[in-house]
Amino acid sequence: MNRYFLTLVLTVLAALPASAQLLSNGKHSDSTDRFFQIESWLPTPTESRLASGAPGPRYWQQRADYQIDVTLDDQNQRLSGTSRITYRNQSPHTLRYIWVQLDQNIFRSDSDSATTRTAPSFNSRVPFNTMKSILARESFDGGYKIKSVSDANGTAMDHTIVKTMMRVDLKSALPPGESTQFAIDYEFNIVDAKLIRARSGSEYFKEDENYIYEIAQFFPRVAAYTDYAGWQHKQFLGRGEFTLEFGDYTVSITAPKNMVVSATGELRNADEVLKPEWAERLNQAKQSEKAIFVITPEEAKENESNKSRQTKTWVFEAKNVRDFAFAASRKFIWDAVGVDVDGQTVMAMSYYPNEAEPLWSKYSTESIAHTLQIYGRYSFAYPYPVAISVNGPVYGMEYPMICFNGPRPEEDGTYSKGTKYGLISVVIHEVGHNFFPMIVNSDERQWTWMDEGLNTFLQYLAEQEWEDDYPSRRGDPEKIVPYMRGGNQRPIMTGSEEILQFGDNAYGKPATALNVLRETILGRELFDFAFAEYARRWKFKRPTPSDFFRTMEDASGVDLDWFWRGWFYSTDHVDIGIDQLRWYKIDSGDPDESAERKRQERDKKEPTLSKKLNADLPKRITWQPGLKDFYNSPEYDPLKAEEDDRKAFQKFLDGLDSDERGLLRRKTNFYVVKFRNHGGLVMPIIIRVHYNDNTTEMITLPAQIWRSNSRQVDKLLVSDKEIVRLELDPRRQTADVEYGNNFWPPKLVPSRFKLFKDAKTKNPMQKAEAKKKSKSKKDKADDEDADESDKSDKAESKNDDEDDKESDE
Ligand SMILES: [Zn+2]
Numbered sequence: 001m002n003r004y005f006l007t008l009v010l011t012v013l014a015a016l017p018a019s020a021q022l023l024s025n026g027k028h029s030d031s032t033d034r035f036f037q038i039e040s041w042l043p044t045p046t047e048s049r050l051a052s053g054a055p056g057p058r059y060w061q062q063r064a065d066y067q068i069d070v071t072l073d074d075q076n077q078r079l080s081g082t083s084r085i086t087y088r089n090q091s092p093h094t095l096r097y098i099w100v101q102l103d104q105n106i107f108r109s110d111s112d113s114a115t116t117r118t119a120p121s122f123n124s125r126v127p128f129n130t131m132k133s134i135l136a137r138e139s140f141d142g143g144y145k146i147k148s149v150s151d152a153n154g155t156a157m158d159h160t161i162v163k164t165m166m167r168v169d170l171k172s173a174l175p176p177g178e179s180t181q182f183a184i185d186y187e188f189n190i191v192d193a194k195l196i197r198a199r200s201g202s203e204y205f206k207e208d209e210n211y212i213y214e215i216a217q218f219f220p221r222v223a224a225y226t227d228y229a230g231w232q233h234k235q236f237l238g239r240g241e242f243t244l245e246f247g248d249y250t251v252s253i254t255a256p257k258n259m260v261v262s263a264t265g266e267l268r269n270a271d272e273v274l275k276p277e278w279a280e281r282l283n284q285a286k287q288s289e290k291a292i293f294v295i296t297p298e299e300a301k302e303n304e305s306n307k308s309r310q311t312k313t314w315v316f317e318a319k320n321v322r323d324f325a326f327a328a329s330r331k332f333i334w335d336a337v338g339v340d341v342d343g344q345t346v347m348a349m350s351y352y353p354n355e356a357e358p359l360w361s362k363y364s365t366e367s368i369a370h371t372l373q374i375y376g377r378y379s380f381a382y383p384y385p386v387a388i389s390v391n392g393p394v395y396g397m398e399y400p401m402i403c404f405n406g407p408r409p410e411e412d413g414t415y416s417k418g419t420k421y422g423l424i425s426v427v428i429h430e431v432g433h434n435f436f437p438m439i440v441n442s443d444e445r446q447w448t449w450m451d452e453g454l455n456t457f458l459q460y461l462a463e464q465e466w467e468d469d470y471p472s473r474r475g476d477p478e479k480i481v482p483y484m485r486g487g488n489q490r491p492i493m494t495g496s497e498e499i500l501q502f503g504d505n506a507y508g509k510p511a512t513a514l515n516v517l518r519e520t521i522l523g524r525e526l527f528d529f530a531f532a533e534y535a536r537r538w539k540f541k542r543p544t545p546s547d548f549f550r551t552m553e554d555a556s557g558v559d560l561d562w563f564w565r566g567w568f569y570s571t572d573h574v575d576i577g578i579d580q581l582r583w584y585k586i587d588s589g590d591p592d593e594s595a596e597r598k599r600q601e602r603d604k605k606e607p608t609l610s611k612k613l614n615a616d617l618p619k620r621i622t623w624q625p626g627l628k629d630f631y632n633s634p635e636y637d638p639l640k641a642e643e644d645d646r647k648a649f650q651k652f653l654d655g656l657d658s659d660e661r662g663l664l665r666r667k668t669n670f671y672v673v674k675f676r677n678h679g680g681l682v683m684p685i686i687i688r689v690h691y692n693d694n695t696t697e698m699i700t701l702p703a704q705i706w707r708s709n710s711r712q713v714d715k716l717l718v719s720d721k722e723i724v725r726l727e728l729d730p731r732r733q734t735a736d737v738e739y740g741n742n743f744w745p746p747k748l749v750p751s752r753f754k755l756f757k758d759a760k761t762k763n764p765m766q767k768a769e770a771k772k773k774s775k776s777k778k779d780k781a782d783d784e785d786a787d788e789s790d791k792s793d794k795a796e797s798k799n800d801d802e803d804d805k806e807s808d809e
Contacts (some may be wrong), residue, residue, distance in 0.1 A: 032709070032710045032711060033710070034562050034565060034566060034680075034681075034682040034706060034707075034710040035561070035562045035682075035704070035706075035707045036561075036565070037561045038549075038561045038564055038565050038569065039561075041569070042545075042546040042549065042550070043228065043544070043546055045550075046058070046227070048060065048227045049227070049228075049544070049546070049547055050550075051550065052550060052551070052554040053534070053537070053546070053547045053548070053549070053550025053551030053552070053553070053554050053555075054537045054547075054551065054554070055537060055538070055541050055547075058092075059227075059541065060090050060091050060092065060227065061090060061226070061245065061246070061541060061542055062087070062088065062089065062090055062091060062222075062224070062225050062245045063087075063088040063090060063245055063246060063247050064085055064086065064087050064088070064221075064222040064245045064246075064247040065085070065086040065088075065247040065248045065249070066083060066084070066085055066086075066219065066247060066248075066249045066250070066251070066324070067083075067084040067086075067249075067250050067251075068081060068082070068083045068084070068219050068249065068250070068251045068252070068324070069081050069082050069251075069252045069254075070082075070218065070219070070251070070252070070253055070254070071253075071254040071255075071311075072213060072215075072253065072254065072255040072256075072259075072328055074211060074255070074256050074259070076189075077189060077190040077192075077202050077211065078187060078188070078189050078190060079187060079188055079190055079215065079218055080186070080187035081185075081186065081187070081218075081219065082183055082184070082185050082186075083183065083184050083186070083219040083220055084181065084182075084183045085181065085182055085183070085184070085220075085222060086179055086180075086181050086247075087174070087179060087180050087181070087182075087222060088178075088179040089174045089175070089176055089177065089178055089179065089180075090176075090177070091176060091225060091227075092176050093176060094173050094174065094175050094176065095170070095173065095174045095225070096169070096170055096173045096174075097167050097168060097169045097170055098167075098168045098170065098174075098180075098182075098222060098223075099165055099166070099167055099168075099222075099223035099225075099231045099232070099233070100165065100166045100167075100168055100184070100220045100221065100222055100223060101164060101165060101166075101217075101220065101221045101222075101223050101236065101242075102143075102144045102146075102161065102164050102165060102166050102220055103164055103217035103221070103236050103242075104142065104143055104144045104188045104217060104218075105142075105143045105144055105161075105163060105164045105236075106142075106143075106164055106236050106237070106238055107140060107142025107143055107191055107196070107198070108142055108143035109137070109138060109140075109142075111143070111163065111164070112163055112164075112235055112237055113236070113237045113238045114137065116237065132195055133195055133196060133197070136192065136195040136196050137196055140189070140191060140192075140196060141189050142188065142189055142191060143188060144186050144187075144188050144220070145186060145187050145188060146159070146161065146166070146184060146185075146186050146220075147185040147186060147187070148183075148184070148185045149166075149168055149182060149183070149184050150182065150183050151171065151180075151181065151182050151183075152180075152181040152182070155171075157169060157170075157171070157182060163235050164235050164236040165223065165233070165235065166220065168182060184219075184220045186219075186220065188218075190202050190213065190215070192204070192393075193214065193392075193393035193394055194393045198394070199216055199217065199394060199397045200214050200215050200216035200217060200218070200325065200394060200397070200404070201213075201214065201393055201394065202214075202393065203392055203393035205331065205353070205355070208304045208305065208331075209307075210304050210329065210330050210331050211329060212327070212328075212329040212331055212332075212353060212391075212392040212393065213327060213328045213329060213392075214325075214327045214390060214392040214393060214394050214397075214404040215325060215326050215327065215328070216323070216325035216326075216397070216399055216404075217242075218325075218326075219324075221242075221244060221323070222244075222245055223243070224243040224244060224245055224443070224542070225245075226243075226443075226542060228544055229443075229446075232443070232445060234445045234446065234495075234497075236445075237497050239448075239496055239497055239499075239502065240444060240445040240446065240448065240495070240496030240497045241437075241444035241445065241448070241451075241496070242322075242323065242444050242445065243443045243444060243445045243446070244322040244323055244441070245322065246320055246321065246322050246441065246540060247320075247321070247322075248317075248318070248319050248320065248321075249264070249265060249316075249317065249318045249321060249324045250268075250315070250316075250317050251263065251264075251265070251315070251316050251317075251318075251324055251326070252313050252314070252315050253313065253314045253315075253316070253326055253328070254311050254312070254313045254314075255311060255312065255313075255314065255328045256307075256308065256309070256310070256311055256312075256330070257306075257308045257310040257311055257312050258303045258306040258307070258308055258330045259303075259312075259328045259329055259330050260295060260303070260328070260329065260330070260332040260334060260351065261273075261314040261326055261327070261328045262326060262327045262328075262332070262334075262349070262351045262388055262390060262402065263314070263316040263318075263324070263325065263326035263327070263402060264316065264318045264321055264323070264324045264325055264326065264399055264400045264401045264402050265316040265317050265318030265319075265321070265324070265385075265386070265401060266316065266317055266318070266385050266386060267314065267315070267316055268315040268316060268317050269313075269314065269315045270282075272312070272313075273312050273313075273314050278294050278295060278334075281293065281294045282294045282336060282347075285335075285336035285337055285338060285347070286338035286345055286347065287338060288337050288338065289337075290337055290366070291335040291336060291337040291348070291350070291361070291365040291366065292335060292336065292337070293333065293334070293335050293361070294334040294335060294336050294349075295332060295333055295334040296333065297333050297354050297357060299333075300330075300331055300332055300333045300353065300354060301354060303330040303331070303332075304330050304331050306330070307330075318384075318400065318401065320383075320540060321384075321400035321401070321438070322400060322437075322438060322441055323399050323400055323438070324399070324400065325399035325400075325402050325404075326402070327351060327390040327392060327402070327404070329351075329353065329392075331353035331354070331355075332351040332352065332353065333351070333352055333353065333354065333356075333357070333360075333361070334349065334350070334351050335349065335350050335361055335364075335365050336348065336349040336350075336365065337349075337365055337369065339368075339369045339372055339373070339387075341372055341373075341376060341381050341382050342376070342381040344381070344385075346372060346382055346384065346385060346386065346387055347385065347386045347387070348365050348368035348369045348372065348386075348387050348388075349365065349368075349386060349387070349388045349389075350364035350365045350368070350388070350389045350390070350391075351388065351389075351390045351391070352364065352390070352391035353391065355408055355411075356391040356408045356409070357409070357413065358409070358413055359407070359408065359409045359415055359419070359420065359423060360391055360408075360423075363420070363423055363424050363427070364389045364391070364405070364423065364427055365389070367389070367423070367424045367427035367428055367431070368387050368388075368389055368427060368431050370428065370462060370465075370466060371387075371427070371428045371431040371432050371462055372387060372431070374458070374461060374462040374465055375432055375434075375435050375458050375462065378458055378461065378528060378531060378532060378535070379435050379436075379440075379458075379531075379532055379535035379536075379539075380435075380439075380532070380535055380536055380539055382434065382435075383439065383539075384400070384401050384434065385401075386401050386402075387401060387431055387434065388401060388402040388403070389402075389403055389405050389427050389430070389431065390402065390403070390404050390405065391404075391405060391406070391408065392404055392406070393406070394406060395407075395426070396426040396429060396430050397430065398429075398430040398431075398433030398434070398438065399438070400434065400438045401434065403427075403430030403431060403433065404430070405423065405426045405427055405430055406426070407419050407422045407423040407426060417471070421470070421471050424463075424466065425459065425463060425472070425473065428459050428462045428463060428466075429455060429456070429459045432455045432458055432459055432462065433451065433455055435455070435458070435535065436450070436451045436454045436455045436458075436535075437450065437451035439539055439540060440454075440534075440535055440538045440539060440541075440543060441538075441540065441541065441542045441543075442538075442542065442543055442544075443542065443544065444496065445496060446495060446496060447493075447495075447496065447544075447545055448496040448499060448502075448506035449492045449493075449505075449506045449509075449510040449568075450543070450545065450548065452506045452507045452510070453492070453506060453507060453509070453510025453511055453513075453514070454510070454511075454514070456474050456475065456507045456508065456510070456511035457475065457510070457511040457514040457515060459472075459474075459475070459511075460472050460474060460475025460476070460511055460515065461475075463475075474507055474508040474511050474512070475511050475512060475515050476512070476515070477512055477515065477516055477732060477733055477734060477735035478732050478735070479508065479512070480504070480508050480509055480512040480735050481735055481736075481737050483501065483504040483508060483509065484509075484573035484574070484679075484735055484737050485573060485737040485738075488500050488501060489501065489505070489571040490505065490571065491568060491569050491570055491571055492505060492506070492509055492510050492513075492567065492568045492569075493545065493568050493569050509567070510567075510568070512735060513563075513567040513568070514531075516567075516683075516733065516734060516735065517552075517560070517563060518531075519733055520683075520684060520686070520733045520734060521558075521560070521563060521684065521703070522556050522558060526556045526557075526558065527556065529555060529556070530551065530552045530554075530555035530556040531552070533551060533554075533555040534547075534548055534551040534552060534555070537551060538551075545568075549564050549568075562682060562703060562704075563703075566680075566681040566682055566683075567681070570680070570681070572679055572680030572681040573679040573680065573681055573735070573737050574679045574681045574683050574734050574735050574736045574737060575677070575678040575679030575736055575737050575738045575741075576675055576676070576677055576678070576679070576683065576685060576728060576729070576734075576736060576742075577675070577676050577678055577728070577738065577741030577742065578673060578674070578675060578676075578726055578728060578741065578742065578743065578744045579674040579675065579676045579712070580673070580674040581671055581672070581673050581674075581723070581726065581744050582671065582672040582674075583669060583670070583671055583723075584669075584670040584671075584672070585667070585668070585669060585670070586663065586664060586666050586668065587664075588664045588665060589649055589652060589653075589664055590649060591641035591642075591645035591646055591648075591649050592641045592646070594641070595637075595639045595640055595641045598639045599637075599639050602639070667720065668718060668719070668720055669718070669719050669720070669721070669722055669723070670716060670717075670718055671716070671717040671718075671719070671723055672714050672715070672716055672717075673687075673714070673715050673717060673726065673744075674712065674713075674714050675712065675713050675714075675715065675728075676711065676712050676741075677706060677710055677711050677712065677713075678738065678741070679736075679737060679738075680710075682703045682706040682710055683703055683734045683736075684700050684701060684702050684703050684705075684734070685700070685701040685705060685713075685715070685728070686698070686699075686700050686701075686728065686729045686730075686731075686733065686734065687699045687700075687701075687726055687727065687728055688726070688727040688730045689717065689719075689723055689725075689726055690723070690724050690725035690726070690727070691719065691721035691722060691723060691724065692721055692722040692723075692724050693721055695721070699717070701715060725743070725744065725745070726743065726744040727742060727743055728741075728742035728743070729742060
């Protein structure tokens with residue numbers, strides 16, 4: 001009776017070789033367990049940092065308040081000043097010294113940044129700007145000149161400079177809960193940021209002999225002392241940004257009389273430094289619908305021409321910021337508008353020269369307002385009184401309340417699409433950095449992705465709410481595919497200085513990962529709640545990667561270890577393909593039906609070649625008739641059902657209940673789809689199924705389907721309809737790098753050959769002949785110097801510039 005078990009009729013619709021999933025000894029390889037928890041990679045939770053990812057009851061962080069007086073020397077592009085620091089030890093530890101960051105020392109010719117810089121990837125062709133920059137770095141007299149370090153009584157303190165850091169030794173140890181004061185007198189030469197790529201510096205305008213100064217890292221800043229690393233001791237090499245403490249700042253900036261100064265914080269002496277009409281317009285701007293000029297383009301032109309040696313001192317105050325920056329120039333136009341943020345008016349303001357018009361008055365301040373509104377929705381209400389965008393030499397760099405942005409139109413005021421959206425995007429990005437890392441104060445020196453990745457993700461969301469089809473450079477899964485497919489990669493969880501392909505690794509990939517997490521893994525509702533919870537928990541505190549990973553799981557209620565493991569700790573990519581589709585139907589068991597089916601199959605089969613060629617050969621049984629018997633007769637059919645078979649089937653049916661008999665009559669289709677994971681990164685399998693009645697169905701199988709075998713899985717699809725076609729990830733939401741294997745049946749994607757002619761080699765003899773022939777005529781042949789092969793070289797040097805630009809943002 002064995003043959004009457006429920007059997008399925010199998011039709012193999014496509015077959016590809018299946019590779020071994022087991023090691024030769026029959027044991028599974030551990031490296032394929034993409035769901036092994038990452039707990040052992042994360043620091044052990046403490047009462048400072050809880051297992052939930054929230055700051056705990058013992059959470060602490062240090063605080064440093066600053067009183068700074070600086071003078072800007074416009075004759076010599078030099079800054080000098082005094083920084084008075086009140087350091088508050090809120091840790092449970094006693095400190096004997098305080099480390100201070102001397103970031104300007106990166107511009108010394110013997111800095112680690114200079115000596116460890118490897119040769120640029122040029123061959124014999126060097127852009128002028130690159131050569132100028134190389135030579136300027138050699139000759140620039142950069143770095144802090146520390147004139148004195150003294151305590152509150154003015155007594156000199158011992159200090160040791162270690163490259164971009166300085167240890168200030170305390171006369172007596174600083175116990176928990178106590179504070180100490182010290183002052184540093186210093187000066188430094190301001191770097192020409194148009195020549196030497198930097199996060200601050202000057203730009204010179206030949207025509208009117210004016211400068212724009214964008215000044216940052218301009219005072220010795222207290223290094224961070226943390227529960228997870230003690231004193232921050234990674235040197236500043238240029239890429240890994242800053243690890244800083246919060247504090248209150250009062251900063252007095254003395255600059256030439258006709259300069260306009262903009263800074264982190266609120267202007268405290270507007271009466272002394274602003275013309276009455278400027279103050280009046282600034283007041284109007286608070287209530288205005290859109291940005292209005294505080295200083296008009298014409299007034300900026302007037303300021304440009306007045307080179308008075310007299311000075312003015314601008315006083316700014318900023319509360320609870322982790323840094324301070326400012327900009328100064330005679331060239332500044334100033335526009336402003338009040339933005340309502342949860343009932344508080346925040347002043348969105350832009351400062352730019354006439355050279356930035358008409359682009360800047362149209363887009364800069366509006367982009368600031370947009371950023372505050374959109375970022376606020378996904379994190380928390382912007383807590384500072386001003387948000388400022390300044391145009392100058394720095395392409396894109398963020399500081400609390402103020403940022404520096406580069407894009408400008410052509411001299412004639414026209415601009416490319418790239419410049420327009422480049423400006424809107426960079427303003428959104430840099431203003432967005434107020435949220436990450438200026439307020440959610442992650443450690444940039446160690447983990448670039450924690451600010452750049454999160455910020456680029458929110459930048460993408462903000463851009464998509466600016467206009468339909470906004471040309472976002474990053475965020476959409478499709479955009480990261482070329483990087484994911486390529487080589488020369490390190491995981492996102494790589495130290496800031498050791499990252500390869502900086503822009504894609506630290507900006508693009510984490511932004512895409514978060515977008516995928518939001519749209520495809522968690523859904524918007526769960527993701528947005530968890531992300532806002534992370535922002536809320538760590539606002540004005542210092543999160544680490546584990547705090548982010550744990551909070552996202554804790555608040556969404558979803559285990560995401562596999563996701564962090566794949567996207568943040570590995571360089572795997574997504575490439576899921578369909579290997580095979582097998583089709584089963586239930587065999588009714590009826591011997592007559594079975595015989596008929598087998599006969600049809602047999603008749604459908606094309607005869608083999610030999611059979612065809614042998615057909616005409618004379619056969620022995622034809623001329624020796626006595627050889628034929630029952631088996632050669634037409635009545636005999638090996639496939640025919642016999643009475644015995646029918647009886648046996650009836651007996652089988654009699655032993656079944658009515659449900660079981662019903663099952664045998666079902667016409668349901670059973671499909672087994674074999675999926676293969678070629679890329680390694682496990683992701684949900686998203687399939688659009690096309691049926692024979694022209695309907696479709698989207699099916700999403702969670703990533704956990706890969707949990708016992710991350711290389712290959714079979715999935716059973718059951719349907720009363722017949723499948724005619726399968727598409728994997730048709731809405732391109734997983735960054736699958738190979739679409740060729742996403743279809744069943746396979747689909748041809750045409751490519752095109754581009755034809756070209758080989759360039760001719762030079763023939764000086766021909767030139768000489770031509771000259772002879774047209775002695776009197778002017779020789780036109782000289783302009784053929786640049787031949788075709790020159791053009792292909794130009795593309796190479798571009799890549800470097802591109803990557804350079806990334807690290808500014
Ligand atoms: Zn950035």
